[in-house]
Amino acid sequence: MSQTVLVEKNERGYMKFILHRPEKRNAVSYQLMEEFEAALDQAAQDNDVKVVVITGYGDRAFCSGGDLAEFHSLYTEEESYGMLSKMGAILYKLAVFKKPTIALLNGSAVGGGCEIASACDFRLAKSGVKLGFVQASLGITTGWGGASILLEKIPYQSAMKLLLNGTIYTAEAAKELGFIDEVIQGDLEEWERFVDTILNREVGVLMAYKNLLINKWEETDLKGRMEMESRQCAKLWETDAHHQAVDSFLNKTK
Numbered sequence: 001m002s003q004t005v006l007v008e009k010n011e012r013g014y015m016k017f018i019l020h021r022p023e024k025r026n027a028v029s030y031q032l033m034e035e036f037e038a039a040l041d042q043a044a045q046d047n048d049v050k051v052v053v054i055t056g057y058g059d060r061a062f063c064s065g066g067d068l069a070e071f072h073s074l075y076t077e078e079e080s081y082g083m084l085s086k087m088g089a090i091l092y093k094l095a096v097f098k099k100p101t102i103a104l105l106n107g108s109a110v111g112g113g114c115e116i117a118s119a120c121d122f123r124l125a126k127s128g129v130k131l132g133f134v135q136a137s138l139g140i141t142t143g144w145g146g147a148s149i150l151l152e153k154i155p156y157q158s159a160m161k162l163l164l165n166g167t168i169y170t171a172e173a174a175k176e177l178g179f180i181d182e183v184i185q186g187d188l189e190e191w192e193r194f195v196d197t198i199l200n201r202e203v204g205v206l207m208a209y210k211n212l213l214i215n216k217w218e219e220t221d222l223k224g225r226m227e228m229e230s231r232q233c234a235k236l237w238e239t240d241a242h243h244q245a246v247d248s249f250l251n252k253t254k
């Protein structure tokens, strides 16, 4: 079985995680969850790593969310809650990661792909990229805690617009809403300019600032709110509306 998260360490002081399931537009499977968590642990322990960057393999997709084919066998609230809370715990780990994190949107970011991006400190997107919290169009909500994280990061009116509409936005429109920090024109490698100054700072300084954020989220029980979000999604998961929407996607009738 091939690796679903490629890890590259750069001598400048960042570690890149590349989501690697191009045939599924880098959808999140159980295997990917395991490898993603292991990569986070590796980056946390490596003192040379100042910043973590998450991107997708190829130029088509950052991440298309949960693997709708793999998770289609989960039918009931309890079955789906197991999967949703597992990835939710990994997303919380990413949100409270002790060093700065960046989502580099090289291609489409849909559903849970936007949740992963939300959990990062910064979101950079290649010009022309399409993204959306499409869960509402599938009869569910964000299931991995991504809405609770999003509500911490951008004005609530913008967050609610993204979530309630459940539609696709361009990177440029998402920047207007505050979701994307920078749209990269031309060569995607230009993203590195965004971290030039940060990489020149001492890792202790970076971690101290991040710690302020983590303390706030511990005090306001972000973890508990994310678990509640997974539970809500699990209840919707078992509805006919959701199963029909997934059937339509898989049968290409959507």
Ligand SMILES: CC[C@@H](C(=O)O)C(=O)SCCNC(=O)CCNC(=O)[C@H](O)C(C)(C)COP(=O)(O)OP(=O)(O)OC[C@H]1O[C@@H](n2cnc3c(N)ncnc32)[C@H](O)[C@@H]1OP(=O)(O)O
Residues within 6 Å of the ligand: 023, 024, 025, 027, 060, 061, 063, 064, 065, 066, 067, 068, 069, 070, 071, 108, 110, 111, 112, 113, 115, 134, 135, 138, 141, 142, 143, 144, 249
């Ligand atoms: C489950 C958790 C939940 C959450 O908590 O948030 C979610 O994440 S719900 C999942 C939401 N995701 C989606 O609805 C994504 C659906 N995918 C798309 O809209 C598009 O594929 C794309 C991401 C916009 C890319 O479009 P495009 O480049 O045109 O590719 P294709 O559509 O032709 O797809 C190629 C290939 O990949 C398969 N695929 C894509 N996404 C998924 C997915 N999420 N799960 C499983 N498989 C996926 C798609 O079926 C195609 O397969 P083949 O037809 O066999 O080539």
